[in-house]
Amino acid sequence: MAAGIFDLARVRGIYLTLLGRQWVDRDGRTHEIRSNDLLAVSSYNMQVNLLRSVLPDGARVGTVDMVQGQEAAFVLISMTTSSADDMLRNIEFLFKQEPPERGDLAGKAG
Numbered sequence: 001m002a003a004g005i006f007d008l009a010r011v012r013g014i015y016l017t018l019l020g021r022q023w024v025d026r027d028g029r030t031h032e033i034r035s036n037d038l039l040a041v042s043s044y045n046m047q048v049n050l051l052r053s054v055l056p057d058g059a060r061v062g063t064v065d066m067v068q069g070q071e072a073a074f075v076l077i078s079m080t081t082s083s084a085d086d087m088l089r090n091i092e093f094l095f096k097q098e099p100p101e102r103g104d105l106a107g108k109a110g
Contacts, residue, residue, distance in 0.1 A: 039072035
């Protein structure tokens, strides 16, 4: 559970640090980072639920499968479960080739 708590704190810290900052889009326009510009992704439902509990209301959070096809200026990827006992699949699940690798899909959300 300690690794999961560390990950939650880290994702929350990064999320809150980004909110309100400025970013420049590909067309050179400056924007303030808002919650709809951020997307938090995990491969595991339990971690998604925990992320929802520590991020502000309205934060966009989901599994790779849930957010597939969505875009965001910033994507935070949580690659942990709450505990080894709660991990229903082994680590190879994150890197399996069919369907496309979950890590690859998570990265493409941005």
